[in-house]
Amino acid sequence: MAILWNDIGGKFNPACSSDYLPVDQLRTLQLQRLRAVARRAYDRVKMYRKRMDEKSVTPDDIRSLDDITKLPFTVKIDLRDTYPFGLFACGINEVVRLHASSGTTGKPIVVAYTAEDIDVWTSVMVRTFAACGCGQGDIIQNAYGYGLFTGGLGAHYGAEALGATVIPISGGNTDRQIMVMKDFGVTAISCTPSYFIHLIERAGELGVDIRNLPIKAGIFGAEPWTEAMRKYIESAGNIKAYDIYGLSEIIGPGVASECSDQSGLHIFEDHFYPEIIDPETGDPLPDGTEGELVLTTLSKKAMPMIRYRTRDITSIIQEPCPCGRTIRKIRRIGRRTDDMFVIRGVNVFPSQIEEALLAVEGTLPHYQIVLTREKGLDRIDVQVEVSADVFSDEIRLMEDLRAKLARSIERMLNIRVDVRLVEPHTIERSMGKAKRIIDKRVI
Amino acid sequence: MKINQLSVFLENKPGQLSEPCRALAKAGINILTLSLADTQQFGIMRLIIRDWAKAKAVLEEAGSVVKITEVVAIEVEDHPGGLADILEAIEHGGFNIEYMYAFTFGREDKAVLVFRFDDPDPVIKMLQDNGISVINGVDLYEQGQ
Structure with a gap:
């Protein structure tokens, strides 16, 4: 059996054994777990039972992995509609952790973990860090936000279980991040790629050249980025920049990760079963074809997700990876099927901004969201057309209006925004409908 | 004793002022006086016009947001x-x-x-x-x- 991790310089960590399972064993394991999770969902979650009954399908109809297509899809709105605990497949007494992410209407989406789920999450994050070349002896600066967001704690538990030294610095306070990175001899950092670019630039202003520091790896996720950004980070930071992927609904970070080959993200498919579908028809697409990524949690206990539509567009890479891992890879995710955008690691829906504008003005003004990136940091400008209802001849009142709109949006998103008042009819309408988002970020 | 003043919202960028003025000129409306107040982002043009009601209609037709104040x-x-x-x-x-x-x-x-x-x-x-x-x-x- 040819396991080739040594060939390309990757270190083998026994915690990663599942990455190298023989394919037939992996498929057997997946089928066994799929049947169990379908059963658990059917028996314990009202919504899943109703959906399966509507399709006249029972967990016993799953006889092969291909039978997964018989199961109904789950979408983000389902999590909102069952807020907060409606999709739990266990009692709250078995839940040891709750996280929440931004939802479509101001109400967050709640996700739950049993002790076993936390162990699985930790193990996939160990595999993530190991795939990114980290191990015992590494000093990992975890600059993902700690709190309800899954990024901080997910990465923290994984890095600690890996045996590395974890600095739980969380996000923000850039100058302190740079000081810690330098003084503690940090060897790896986990954060959003755009934040790392910001760190590089701020370090330069402070006279610190990150290229000369011991840091060698960045574990970057929680927002879309590109090869061009990777090239910049790797040369300006003298590190290897790895792309990782995850989403709270599935588990948080730790769904997929690049390896030393940096040619796609290995899905930890012994826990998360991937499918690619045509986002229009819902039909399954073969490996290699681009479409929407659909994930089923194979081992989650507290909140199983059956065929969850991620709205992320990618394709499955079937070709074996030089690193020797047998779990399949997905291509880097560059775009999504809907209007949602990710800014500084936070999911934002135009509907949230609409709600915030509505709260101030009473009626929904025409508006447009312009995303730009300055010094590596994302920036939101919200342009709002001035209507006769809100227009005043007094500058002071107009400035008040602008400030109120900005505050309302900031409260909703927890992100700083700039509101710009514009003249009526200046926001371009196509087919009578305004284009809501202009993404000018060069990523 | 009170005079009706028209206020027009303007974005603070080149050319924004001429558009409403041209619309008034085309309609043969004479501006008695004009004053501007602005911030970095936007401005408010205040106009005193004899036929203020017609001017309001003309400006609104041209796409401006107009307010009448005494x-x-x-x-x-x-x-x-x-x-x-x-x-x-x-x-x-x-x-x-x-x-x-x-x-x-x-x-x-x-x-x-x-x-x-x-x-x-x-x-x-x-x-x-x-x-x-x-x-x-x-x-x-x-x-x-």
């Missing part, structure tokens, strides 16, 4: 101290000026001050009690011809 016009001798006396009277009365601007017609030795108050009526009464001449619309427009 302002108070006062005539002063165009010499040092003319303004100070009036401001003093307003201050004594305890009235707050939201904003003001001034213009002259150029052929007389007089200037016109335009004041915006939250509630103009008690101010007008006070000014008249103090012998300060508040101009009514007709007079203002006549002088402006």
